[in-house]
Amino acid sequence: MKKLPDYIAVNKQTWNQKTAVHLKADFYDVPGFLAGKSSLHSIELDLLGDLNHKKVLHLQCHFGQDSLSLARLGAEVTGVDFSDKAIEQAQSFAQKLQLDATFVCCDLYDAPHHINEKFDVVFTSYGTIGWLPDLDQWAEVVAHFLKPNGLFVMADFHPVVWMYDNDFKEVFYSYFNVEPIFETETGTYAEREATIETQTISWNHPISELLNALIKKGIEIKTFNEYDYSPFPCFNETEEFEKGKFRIKTFENKIPIVYAIAGNKK
Secondary structure, three states: OOOOOOHHHHHHHHHHHHHHHHOOOOOOOHHHHHOOOOOOOHHHHHHHOOOOOOEEEEEOOOOOHHHHHHHHOOOEEEEEEOOHHHHHHHHHHHHHHOOOEEEEEOOHHHHHHOOOOOEEEEEEEOOOHHHOOOHHHHHHHHHHHEEEEEEEEEEEEOOOHHHEOOOOOOEOOOOOOOOOEEEEEEOEOOEOOOOOEEEEEEOOOOHHHHHHHHHHOOEEEEEEEEEOOEOOOOOOOEEEEEOOEEEEHHHOOOOOOEEEEEEEEO
């Protein structure tokens, strides 16, 4: 059996490289964000509800746009990410915008050793759990940080999407979590022509694995939604069929692209 490299070190290097590119990419529209534009979408906002004076933990927050958008809604936010370059930028944005947000640089699984408080809401969004090998351990972290009856909200890309090759011409990977996926990529989803080459190690997690991990850790699922579009043009071969809604051309509305979950800690 192939020995797994240090996936955290490999992926951290990649996300440090991507952060530098993403800050300049139109995809993230940093000038618009700094001027007041929210990076959040109705998919997650409808599940989050009123956040005024709520303590929110945002897991895998990248450089903090969603975290700070939550803070603009009145939340007291703590963002976590393993990329030191991303966290440095998030802290800079928080200071510049004078928002109530704290950012912590650590591996997600190690977060309970870095943050000593409980939260009303734990939130994670778009492109997150695929970087983690063990969802039981992930769900344990979610449950650890939630107050009793605290709210967990997640929006992410559907595992069906990750079955295909990058151009969506064939089913390339298993829907199920059978082995780590090793990839080398040029550019990035936010800037396909960027002159960077990165290596990644990721995992496909079927919906059953995700839901069972949460249920086992005492998260009572209240809502599970699936969507035939993405709010981001982050895949190859996409088209905007409505304002801010993107589909993969050849699939039209035939496959799920995003899902969202809400649940409460028992």
